Amino acid sequence: EPEVTQTPSHQVTQMGQEVILRCVPISNHLYFYWYRQILGQKVEFLVSFYNNEISEKSEIFDDQFSVERPDGSNFTLKIRSTKLEDSAMYFCASSGSSIKVFFGEGSRLTVL
């Protein structure tokens, strides 16, 4: 069964450092997403991406965040200067034309 894959599974970084989280969405999907989940809390929408541009973003997705589809298969989330409160699980997801969204296993980010 096709699945969304994410790397790394866990990243530890120092506050102020840049982080890039990588994802390979399901191959025939059109929409790509990033969500995050702070430990013990609900899953929160960050951004959706379609046709090589951001289609929707939340208040969380401020200027410190950016997304890119550098080639035909990868989708990345960059955090420019990490803060302690960026520590969370970051989930990449994808969907076809419907809103039936499939999630990856997540990348755990720990900011020290």
Added chain:
Amino acid sequence: GESVGLHLPTLSVQEGDNSIINCAYSNSASDYFIWYKQESGKGPQFIIDIRSNMDKRQGQRVTVLLNKTVKHLSLQIAATQPGDSAVYFCAENITGRRALTFGSGTRLQVQP
């Protein structure tokens, strides 16, 4: 309202019993709903979805009920198994938007 912190409502059932997990959604404009299962350290896994023009939908061992009048969604799991132990989230969406809004989750514990 918002649910913050580590505490999740917990439903504890015996193996073989039926489980009912409830969700109150927030936006009366939402017209598409998904139930996700999240096992520890993993990403949300799609279980079943329902559109607002339906009030019931059945899958394999699962049924989702939607009551738009009171903005309530439930997930029924028949013959609950130990492998069903996880946190269950409902998520809502408004047609035309790509963001899913997740509820705060319910932990299901299945006792053998």
